[in-house]
Amino acid sequence: MASIHLQNIVKRYGGFVGVQNMSLEIADEEFLVLLGPSGCGKTTTMRMIAGLEVPTDGKIMIGGEVMNDVDARDRDVAMVFQGYALYPNMSIYENIRFPLRMRGVPASEHDARIRQAAEMVELGAYLDRKPAALSGGQRQRAALARAVVRQPQVFLMDEPLSNLDAKLRQSMRVQIKHMQRQLKVTTVYVTHDQIEAMTLADRIVIMNKGAIQQVGTPDEIYSDPANTFVAGFIGSPPMNLIEGTAQGGRFNAPGVSAPCPSNVQGKVTLGIRPEDCRIGGDNVQGLVYGVEPTGDTTYLTVLAGTKKIEVKAARDYRSDIDVSIGITFDPARLYFFGQDGERIRGVA
Amino acid sequence: MPTDAPSVLAKGVAQAAPIRPTQPRRRRSPALRKAFPYLLVAPAVAYLLVITLYPGLFAIYQSLFVVKFLTWTWAGADNYTTILQDREFWAALGNTAIIGGISLCLQTAIALTLAYFAYRDPLIRGWRIVYLMPMLFMPSAVAFIWKLAFNDGRVISDLLGRLGLIEGNVDWLGSIWLSRMTLIVADVWQWTPFLFIIFVAALQGQDQEIEEAARLDGASWPKIFWNISLPMMRPVIVVAVTLRGIDITTMFTNVFVMTQGTPGGATETMSYFIYRQGFRMFNFGYASAASVLMLILTIIIAQTVVKRAFHSGKS
Structure with missing residues (x-):
């Protein structure tokens, strides 16, 4: 469990500015949602926290420790991807076990932890299947189980529900929120879906063109918008x-x-x-x-x-x-x- | 009532005369529609019949005769029974397996290693043609270059001598294993790029999210490659290696130019054996029988390998 500090983060790709001078404090155990249209820099921000992208400028701190030069695999963050990113050659059991194996968790603990994680996402009956034999919702639950099994400091979720149909999205939303409250892990969630943002978040960060437009609770964002972008982005119809x-x-x-x-x-x-x-x-x-x-x-x-x-x-x-x-x-x-x-x- | 642009436009469109096609609708006869797929594949089928099937069937037919130029004498299965007792045939089969097997293993290992280190390099995309160079040369020219380098020009001996590794000249054709090695080196040099380029493409085609997920799960690059990338590449590896394997079993040019089967038949491959039987000793029926046996063997091995690989890939 850890807090996250972003200090004047800048990401430039050549002349294009992906994220401009972003500062953000994410409290321990908080569920923070980065919300914005595509290309607004929200995924880039998350990938910088994960260590998959290097910021051009600024400092990233997790749990009070500067992480800029720490390799992605040593940051102790778990990420759930939009496309699930399950390993197609392994069974669901092996998929969930992979982070335990890679992090040197004693083999005697594996089975209990895998089954516990699988139970949490109601996937216990599918452990011996390959990802290809599961539905979209089951795959995303398997990806969630793989993220929780090693009890990371931080969860990162990159539009995890956008490949699912509307009904499934609603039930997965509740499941994710329940799990986050249960595990009390600091979570950063990226989405372009305002309903997801409103329902899940403790606080929402609205981004546009690489800059933060407003940070606030869902109520604040809805009833006290800071500018026309936020006002026009939140609400359906807006x-x-x-x-x-x-x-x-x-x-x-x-x-x-x-x-x-x-x-x-x-x-x-x-x-x-x-x-x-x-x-x-x-x-x-x-x-x-x-x-x-x-x-x-x-x-x-x-x-x-x-x-x-x-x-x-x-x-x-x-x-x-x-x-x-x-x-x-x-x-x-x-x-x-x-x-x-x-x-x-x-x-x- | 304020008039406004959008609804005026909408009314305008609604009042315009609808556009209907004036020409008669085109129809295709049911017969043509049925024949269409066959017409599409007809040129390819015709080509295959002429180039592959006819010579193949002719070889099978010829293998049942003792052929001395224009005199064909019916022999039944005699050619086959003789071949199966021919020491030279078995030696050629063994040589093909040894030279081809070592060469294929080396090519695959080198190509995989290079691909692993190179595929993330954006330059690979632009420079592919450079990696392909050895493949683009004419096989016989390549064989002559290696013949010069090893045997006639003694370039390799000279290089090794200057490095202080050996003294004097190496007689590459004087030893069974050295002469086999020259064939292996030539083949590896020319055909590793083929596997390399396929492996790079396979690695670059893999979902980057999966690699990133593995990274965040705590896996190092070698572990990602071994646990995830390599198993995912498996079908591609099997197909590429099978293609290469089939190609290697017909290795002829290098043998013909570089070693001619010396010393003592240690580098005589199946193709060279068939060539020698057919065009040096003019036992056409015998050579045909050998090539039919070779064909059957190749088909069986390739089928088994591919079937197994794809079967266990699923589940």
Whole structure:
């Protein structure tokens, strides 16, 4: 068990900057999720912690010890890969045993530890099979068992669920979270799936273009986004971001008019989540563009000017297209962002 | 009502006349459709029939006769029974096994070692052609170069002498094992690159995540290679070595140019034996029978090796 410190980490590939000047503290036993679109540097960051990539600059510390020059195999971290990375020539039993063999764990302990790890991921009945004879979910569980069997200081998980179907993903998510709580191992989890991030994380780090956008608990990230990137990335459907002008305590855009704090002036972006919009009223005057019933809720898209605004409506809401409609915003849930995309905090 | 770009565009598309094809639809007759796969493979089949099957069948037919140029005398299985009692035949078979076996083992070991050290080097991709050079030379030219180096030009003796390892000239053809060694060296030099390039490709084709996983599991590079990369390469190794093995059993050029089977038949391979029977002693039927036996033996060995390797690869 160990804490992880990243100090001014930089990774450059020639002229391309993969990760720029990143500093991060990960507490002992914490479940931290790195979230961002592909190419944002989250996997690179994880691979630097693992020792599979060397940072161009900066310091990586695990358990208070500088790890920059320590070989990947001596860092005592275990990693679960997106493609499972099981050894195809070995049975599941041998796969789980491999780290024990390589690390010189006495052979007498192997069997008990392998069976314990396999039980933890409910794979006890498949130990003598080859990876090719298992389903995707079973393979990923075998990869998890291989990671836990040697009780590492740190778990690294690189999009471990993205090759699985939606239903399996949900059950594996719970299993991973349960296992992490049970074993109390510091975990860094990389994903581009915000649901995974929200459900698993103690804290989320949102990254874009190699830089941290915001660090916070899932609640903070959701209800207190630091900039338009975070606001637009989290939530499904994401927050509506409407560009317009603010003057004298009023925000205006084509088809949209809403109150705003007096310190918000000039060209700004208004943010409002779909669930904070109500049908009826006059903050938005527009036309129904589309209605999408999903069963437990209905998403309504309203066209105001040239901007499409998503609204979460009642489950039985139905409408034809091109019907004129008004929308009200919850005034307590309005976010304003400046031209640089950063949040303008209300002083009112 | 504010008009807006997207929905105007959508209406425009909806009102445009739908585009329908004006030409009649093309159809293919069921007969042609059935014959199509056969038509596709027909040229290859025709080629095989002319180049491989006809000579093969002709050799089997000829092996049942005693052939002295144009006079064919029916001999039945006589050629075969004589061959199986021919000491020279068994010696040639033994020589082929010894020279081929040692050469194949050396090539595989060297190629694997080189591949292990080289495959992570990005330069390998660009420089493949350099590694392939020995293979690209004409076999007979290579044989002559080695003949010069070992026997006529005495280059190797000179080099070894200058290094202080030997004194005077070595008579490479004077000893059974030295003359066999010259054949082995020539073959290893020319054909190791073939195996090397295949092994490098196999290693580079392996999933990098697996290697990284093994690294984080605590395995050193040699252990990764031995425990993971090598077993994963197994089918490729088997196929490559089988191909090379089949090729080696027909080793002829080097023998013909460098040693001619000397000393005392110690380097006479099967191919050279068949050549000698056919084109020096003009026992065409006898030579055909020997080549048929050789063919059967090669097929049996190759089949067994490949079948075993692939069977135990699965499970």
